[in-house]
Amino acid sequence: MAVQIPEDRLKIARLSRISIVDVLLWALRIGVLGVVIAGTIGTLINGRYGWTQWVDFVVFGLTLGSIYAQIALGYTMVYGVLRLINFAHGDFMMSGAFSAFFVANAFYRSGFLESHPVPALLCILITSMIVSTAVALLAERFAYRPFRRVVGLAPLICAIGVSFFLQQTFRGMFGSSIRAYPDPSWQRATISFLGIEVQAVELLVIGLAVLFMIGLYLIVQYTKMGKAMRAVAEDGDAAALMGIDVDKVVVFTFMLGGAMAGIAGVFYCFVYKQVYFYMGFTPGIKAFGAAVLGGIGSIPGAVLGGFFLGLVESVGPALFLDGLGIPGPYQLRDVIAFTLLIMVLIFRPNGILGERLGKKRA
Amino acid sequence: MSIAILKAPSVSVASVDVARTLRMGLLLGGVGVYLAAVGILAMFNERWIIVGLLTLGYGVLGLVYLVAGMISARRGAGLMTALASGILSGAIAGLTVSVLGLVIGPFSLQSVFTQLNGKLADSLALGLAPLSGLLVMLGIGAVCGAIGAILRFTPLTVRRPLVIAALVTVTAGLFQELIQIMLQDGPLTPVQDLIYEWEGLTAQGAAIVFVVAFILALIGVQISRRRARAAAAKANADSGQSLTKMGMIFLVLVLLPLMGGNYIGQVLLLVGLYILMGMGLNLEVGLAGLLDLGFVGFFAVGAYVTALLTANHPMAILHLNFWVAMPIAVLASVVVGVLFGIPVLGVRGDYLAVATMGLGEIVRVLVVSDAAKPLLGGPLGITQVPKPAIFGYGLTTPIQLYYLTLVASLVAGLIAWRLEGSRLGRAWMALRDDEDVAAALGIDRIECKLLAYGLGAAFAGLAGSIFAVMLASVYPSSFQLVVSINVLALIIVGGMGSLPGVAIGSLVLIGLPELLREFGEYRYLFYGVALIFMMQFRPEGLMPSKVRKRELHAAMGETSEPAVPTARAA
Numbered sequence: 001m002a003v004q005i006p007e008d009r010l011k012i013a014r015l016s017r018i019s020i021v022d023v024l025l026w027a028l029r030i031g032v033l034g035v036v037i038a039g040t041i042g043t044l045i046n047g048r049y050g051w052t053q054w055v056d057f058v059v060f061g062l063t064l065g066s067i068y069a070q071i072a073l074g075y076t077m078v079y080g081v082l083r084l085i086n087f088a089h090g091d092f093m094m095s096g097a098f099s100a101f102f103v104a105n106a107f108y109r110s111g112f113l114e115s116h117p118v119p120a121l122l123c124i125l126i127t128s129m130i131v132s133t134a135v136a137l138l139a140e141r142f143a144y145r146p147f148r149r150v151v152g153l154a155p156l157i158c159a160i161g162v163s164f165f166l167q168q169t170f171r172g173m174f175g176s177s178i179r180a181y182p183d184p185s186w187q188r189a190t191i192s193f194l195g196i197e198v199q200a201v202e203l204l205v206i207g208l209a210v211l212f213m214i215g216l217y218l219i220v221q222y223t224k225m226g227k228a229m230r231a232v233a234e235d236g237d238a239a240a241l242m243g244i245d246v247d248k249v250v251v252f253t254f255m256l257g258g259a260m261a262g263i264a265g266v267f268y269c270f271v272y273k274q275v276y277f278y279m280g281f282t283p284g285i286k287a288f289g290a291a292v293l294g295g296i297g298s299i300p301g302a303v304l305g306g307f308f309l310g311l312v313e314s315v316g317p318a319l320f321l322d323g324l325g326i327p328g329p330y331q332l333r334d335v336i337a338f339t340l341l342i343m344v345l346i347f348r349p350n351g352i353l354g355e356r357l358g359k360k361r362a
Numbered sequence: 363m364s365i366a367i368l369k370a371p372s373v374s375v376a377s378v379d380v381a382r383t384l385r386m387g388l389l390l391g392g393v394g395v396y397l398a399a400v401g402i403l404a405m406f407n408e409r410w411i412i413v414g415l416l417t418l419g420y421g422v423l424g425l426v427y428l429v430a431g432m433i434s435a436r437r438g439a440g441l442m443t444a445l446a447s448g449i450l451s452g453a454i455a456g457l458t459v460s461v462l463g464l465v466i467g468p469f470s471l472q473s474v475f476t477q478l479n480g481k482l483a484d485s486l487a488l489g490l491a492p493l494s495g496l497l498v499m500l501g502i503g504a505v506c507g508a509i510g511a512i513l514r515f516t517p518l519t520v521r522r523p524l525v526i527a528a529l530v531t532v533t534a535g536l537f538q539e540l541i542q543i544m545l546q547d548g549p550l551t552p553v554q555d556l557i558y559e560w561e562g563l564t565a566q567g568a569a570i571v572f573v574v575a576f577i578l579a580l581i582g583v584q585i586s587r588r589r590a591r592a593a594a595a596k597a598n599a600d601s602g603q604s605l606t607k608m609g610m611i612f613l614v615l616v617l618l619p620l621m622g623g624n625y626i627g628q629v630l631l632l633v634g635l636y637i638l639m640g641m642g643l644n645l646e647v648g649l650a651g652l653l654d655l656g657f658v659g660f661f662a663v664g665a666y667v668t669a670l671l672t673a674n675h676p677m678a679i680l681h682l683n684f685w686v687a688m689p690i691a692v693l694a695s696v697v698v699g700v701l702f703g704i705p706v707l708g709v710r711g712d713y714l715a716v717a718t719m720g721l722g723e724i725v726r727v728l729v730v731s732d733a734a735k736p737l738l739g740g741p742l743g744i745t746q747v748p749k750p751a752i753f754g755y756g757l758t759t760p761i762q763l764y765y766l767t768l769v770a771s772l773v774a775g776l777i778a779w780r781l782e783g784s785r786l787g788r789a790w791m792a793l794r795d796d797e798d799v800a801a802a803l804g805i806d807r808i809e810c811k812l813l814a815y816g817l818g819a820a821f822a823g824l825a826g827s828i829f830a831v832m833l834a835s836v837y838p839s840s841f842q843l844v845v846s847i848n849v850l851a852l853i854i855v856g857g858m859g860s861l862p863g864v865a866i867g868s869l870v871l872i873g874l875p876e877l878l879r880e881f882g883e884y885r886y887l888f889y890g891v892a893l894i895f896m897m898q899f900r901p902e903g904l905m906p907s908k909v910r911k912r913e914l915h916a917a918m919g920e921t922s923e924p925a926v927p928t929a930r931a932a
Contacts, residue, residue, distance in 0.1 A: 021808055024704050085712045102474055146898050153653050154897045156712045157854060160847065161893025168887035172400030175476050285723075288716055331731040338720040338727075345709050345717040 025346070032343060039320035049318055055196050057315045063202040063271055065310025066209030070264035071287035072294070072302035073216060074136075074257030080233035080297035081253045084147070087159035088139055090284015091166035092258050094277065096132035096265030098170060101181055101275045103127045108182035117186045129262035135166065136258025140251060148250075163281070171277040178276040181269040205267045212263055213303055216256065220299060225252050233297060282334065286313075289341030295351030304352060313337045378447045383434045387451035387507075390430035391458025394423055398462060398486065401477035402884055407485055410562040411535035419485070421532065423459065427503040430455040431510025444511045452507015453500050460499040463487050519587070523579035530575035535563045536878065544621050611865050615768060619761045627761035629876040631832060634767035635825045636872045639849045640856070640864035641771070641778045642821025647850065648859035649787055650814035651794025653715040655846045656722030659702065660695045660819035662729070662841040664826025667691035669744040669836045677739045684750035688827045695823025696816045703815030707808060710797065722843060729838040743837035747830050760832075767828055774821055779861055781817070790814060791859075844886070848872070851889045854896050857903025866904055 043049070049057075071093055078086045103124050107113035113120045143162045147155040189200040220226035225248075231239040232249045240246050268283065269275060290309040294301025316336040321329035344351070397403045407419030431448030462478075463486025465471065471478040487495025513521055534541060538558060545554040557567025615634075619627040639661060646652045671680050671687035682690075706717045728734050730741050738744070749758045750766070757763055781787045789810050792800040801807050830836050848871065856867025871892070875885035896903065 019808065021704055021707055028705055085716065143894050143898075153647075153651070153711070153715075154901055156653065156715055157850070158894050158897040160850070161890045161897065163890070164847065164886055165890030165894065168884065168890060169396075169400055172402070172884065172887060173475050173477060282723075285716065285719065289720070292713070292716075326733050332727065332733065334727050335724050335731075338724045342705065342717050342720045342724075345713050345720075346705050349709070349713060 029343075029347065032339065035324070036320050039322070039324045042324055043319050043322050046322070048322065052196050053318075054315070056198075057318060058311065059198050059202050059206075061311035061314030062307060063205050063267075063310070064314055065307035066205050067264050067267045067271065067283060067306075068287045068290045068309050069213065069303045069306025070209055070260050070267065071283060072291040072306045073213070073260045073299060075288050075291040076294070076296050076299060076302040077220075077229070077233075077253050077257050079291070081229060081236075081250055082144070082148075084144065084155050085159060085288065086144075086257075087156065087284070088143075088162040088166055089257065089261060090280035090282075090287065091163050092132045092136050092139075092261035092280070093265045093268065093283065094170065094275075094280030095135045095166065096128035096262030097268050097275045097279065098174060098265075099131035100124045100128040100262075100266045100269050101179060104182050104269070108184060113182060114184045114186075117184070125263060125266055128266045129259045132262030132265060133255050133258035136254045136261065137251065139166075140254040145247075145250075163284075167277050167280070174277070176277060178274050181273045181275060183273055187270065201270045205270055208263070209267065212260070216260065217299060219256070225249070229253055286334075286337050286341065289337065289344060292349065293340070293344045293351055298351070301351055309337060309340060312340055378443055378450065379436075380450075383447040383451045384454060386434040387430050387454025388458060390426050390433075390451070391455035394426045394455060394459040395462045397422065397426070398459070398482060399475050399477055400884070400887070402887075404477060404479075404482050404485070405881065405884075409536065411532055412565055412568045413559055413562045415565055415568075418532075418536065424502065424506045426459075427452040427455050427506035428510040428513070430503075431507030432514050433510075434507075435511035435514045441515055444514065445508055448507040448509075448511025448514075449504045450507070452510065453504040455507070456499045456501075456503020457496070459503075460486055460496045464492055464496065519583055520580075522583050523576050526579040526582075527572050527576035530579075531563070531568055531572045534571050535568065538562045540626070540877070543623070611862060612772070615865075619764055624760055627759065627764045629873055631760050631764040631767055632876060633868050633873045634764060634771055635829055635832075636849065636852060636868040637771050637865055638767070638774055638825035638828075639822050639845075640853050640868055641774055641861065642818040642825075643849045644818075644853050644859060644861070644864055645778065645781065645790070645821070646814050646818040648853060649782065649794065650790035650811065652811065652814055653712070653718075653850075654815070654818070655715050655719035655843070655850070656702065656725070657718075657818070657822060657849055658841050658843065658845040659722045659725045660699055660822035661826040661829070661845060662725065662836075662838075663695045663698045663819075664691045664823030665830040665836045665840070666729075666738060666744070666826075667694045667823075668827040668830040669747045670738075672747055672831075673744050674746045674748065675739075675744050677737075677744050684748070684827075684831060688824070691827040692820050692823045695819040695826070699815040699817075699819025700812050702819070703812045707811055719843065719846075722846060726838060726841060726843070729841070738838075741838060743835055745835040747834045747836070749831055749834070757831075763828065763832055770824055770828065774824065775861055778821075782859075782861075786810065786813060847889070851893055853903075855892055855904060860903060863903050870904070 071089060074089050074092065075086060078084060078089070104113060104120070107120045107123070139162050143158055144155065147158060187201050190197045191200050191203065192198075220229060228239070228244045228249050229252065231242065231244055232246055236246055239249075264283075268279065272279075286309060287306065290305035291302045292305070293308060294303070294305030296302075313333050313336055317329035317333050320336065321332055326332070394403075403419045403423070405419075406422055407417045409418040410416070411418055411421050431452040434451040435444035435448040463483045466478045466483040466486075467480065472480075486499070488498055489495070490498060513524070516524070534557070538561075542554055542558055545551060545558075557563060557570055559567075563571065615630065619630050639657070642660070643654065643657050646654045646657070668684070668687050668691045669675075670678050671682045671690060672678065672684055674681065702718075702721060706714055706721070709717050729738055732740065734740070749756055749763075751757060757766055789800070789805045792803065792805055793807065793810055797807065829840070833840070852867035852871045853864055854867070855871055856863030856865070871885075871889065875882050875888070
């Protein structure tokens with residue numbers, strides 16, 4: 001007994017489905033786009049910034065982007081394998097940065113950091129990676145493993161708990177003050193090129209980031225464990241049936257993610273020259289946004305999203321906001337980043353490179 | 363099962379699972395080391411439970427050893443085996459902790475770990491020479507481990523009163539100042555003289571408190587067991603129970619500030635505000651399943667609107683009466699809640715959490731920024747918000763404001779309670795459990811979700827409004843993300859979707875740290891641990907709603923049998 005619904009009724013129903021909500025969402029899109037365009041035009045007409053400054057912004061954006069991309073890689077891999085937003089990932093970075101600080105500080109006092117930058121840097125990177133990895137593995141073992149088969153909000157809330165726990169642990173152990181990361185002369189060096197002065201550290205960060213990302217890509221693409229990882233990300237149950245030890249893969253994923261976070265921690269120290277217990281939170285959330293932007297679960301996506309976010313955040317205040325005459329546009333850097341994050345979550349949860357994940361989530 | 367019981371338990375100590383025992387001992391020893399490194403131990407050592415005998419720090423260490431013994435003793439293995447493994451793992455834990463004390467000095471750990479100083483090393487050696495300190499610590503570990511192992515073998519009817527008595531004693535020791543003030547200058551002064559001295563419990567006082575609490579708890583457990591059995595006989599007789607529980611909680615809430623003075627009033631005021639917010643977030647998370655981490659935004663709207671409408675400050679738009687401004691503030695929160703909800707309507711689950719957090723952060727950064735300074739006062743905020751008054755009778759002290767909050771939360775609680783069982787409440791729960799199915803059943807998702815955001819925001823707006831008059835000023839720094847996390851933590855600890863749970867969670871998570879001021883530094887550490895543990899071991903919370911409990915336990919495949927039969931097996 002199928003009930004016939006007249007065609008015009010259906011049309012009305014469909015029209016009323018295009019509700020106020022849709023209208024408002026469109027208004028939001030157009031509004032944000034309008035602000036961006038108006039601001040850009042205003043800034044360009046103003047001509048307050050010369051092109052060397054723009055290059056500066058871009059280089060700084062790429063540097064920030066390397067940090068975000070490095071963190072986003074961990075998010076994306078863990079999400080791919082476990083479908084878990086690892087809220088504490090930014091805090092893994094924080095733990096790496098703290099250990100980097102202690103090693104660098106010791107080297108700085110002994111003069112080793114000044115005289116032998118390369119071995120010192122290697123030591124710092126390795127320590128940071130080891131500590132971040134250890135923290136990531138501990139978190140996996142004690143906090144996340146019991147939730148392997150649990151869906152819903154419980155794992156996420158637990159992850160928030162882990163984030164808090166790590167922050168407060170570091171606060172308890174090392175105090176709540178902001179500590180200055182040592183600044184030897186080679187970190188302050190600049191390179192001029194075609195009349196543009198660029199900080200050497202920024203180039204170093206970008207270069208190292210690209211290097212590590214290529215390394216990660218090779219591991220994931222060409223090692224047996226990487227293959228297993230991709231298989232689990234594709235379909236965990238089927239992978240288990242094929243004889244893949246899912247637990248091992250998860251541990252491996254956290255290891256890789258932790259190591260990447262550790263590298264990001266060192267980069268953060270280079271760029272901001274400070275460490276404190278709360279430092280991981282904002283970059284962590286932003287990097288999550290970057291991972292979603294690139295398409296969560298996709299490694300090239302995370303890199304792309306990270307660099308894009310870094311660029312938008314660095315260029316944005318000058319380009320979009322200054323032209324509108326908003327006072328103190330640089331205070332609103334985070335607003336730009338978070339707006340981007342929310343727009344992506346609302347309008348394009350699949351991301352740029354994301355494919356099939358759209359409907360599966362929730 | 364019956365065969366396993368009939369089989370004679372093997373008594374040989376050789377059957378101790380050494381590897382597991384060692385692992386547990388080291389793990390719990392690691393917990394002890396952690397407590398020392400974070401600085402909790404040193405801080406807890408400042409506080410006596412029993413004067414001259416036991417500090418809170420040593421108490422916590424003892425508890426750690428006891429837990430080591432408890433988890434390494436396995437019931438199946440027989441008492442002697444369990445005892446042996448309990449002693450072993452307790453001793454290992456003790457050894458781990460005292461080794462930390464020994465290496466602090468030689469390795470100058472303090473240069474990195476600020477808390478690991480000489481004083482801590484001394485206290486870990488119990489003030490003795492290093493070697494003898496280590497031996498004594500080992501002994502303490504072994505004894506506590508043994509007690510833990512034995513505890514595992516005591517029947518529940520005795521174990522529970524023991525635990526309760528220990529808790530009561532510790533509470534009596536920790537809150538001595540407060541209790542002494544309450545007992546002072548009343549008919550109970552002799553009691554005070556008997557069990558307390560200047561700084562805390564005396565040894566005899568502790569013994570008296572412990573024994574009295576034990577006997578009372580023993581009787582209490584017997585009665586409640588009998589009642590549970592009677593209830594089991596009459597199916598489903600406990601429907602009145604949650605009402606009684608709630609009634610008792612509110613009775614305590616009404617009487618407490620009268621006994622405890624302004625300080626207690628201040629603490630309870632804060633608790634009340636968090637109860638209001640908790641009830642609001644409970645509608646969103648507990649009922650509708652919308653994990654909203656931008657919740658603090660609604661609280662901020664309530665506070666700022668109240669301040670803008672009432673303050674004697676150049677930034678204020680109007681100078682209204684509080685009673686006029688409050689409804690406007692609540693309304694504004696509702697509007698903001700709905701506006702906030704619209705963009706994230708289509709975002710689900712974990713993405714929603716991040717999106718709402720992002721929205722909240724945007725609001726916070728905007729408020730602090732120079733761009734919004736002419737409107738909202740920037741980081742300096744808006745000051746001189748006047749206190750409300752009823753018929754010329756000013757509500758100025760914390761206690762008076764607390765009663766305002768109490769009335770507000772009673773009204774709000776009534777609304778929340780009626781909402782829970784209403785058509786809308788059931789629609790929310792359906793949405794929470796499966797959005798697609800709910801939609802297929804004809805539930806209007808958009809309307810339901812927006813109502814959840816709007817109503818949840820109303821509660822937070824009300825709390826914010828009172829918060830503004832409480833502080834007599836609003837600063838953006840009061841509206842950090844932590845507030846959202848606090849509220850989330852309290853409804854999780856209390857029990858998602860349960861109203862008495864909100865009250866309990868708020869008392870435990872907001873009230874306790876306020877009372878134990880000097881531990882306030884570690885409250886967020888405790889929140890983190892609480893979130894992790896609650897999610898792992900008791901996802902339904904301390905005081906779960908009935909439906910929720912049933913669902914969760916059905917999902918875990920547990921039978922709904924009461925805990926009575928376990929006692930028989932022992």
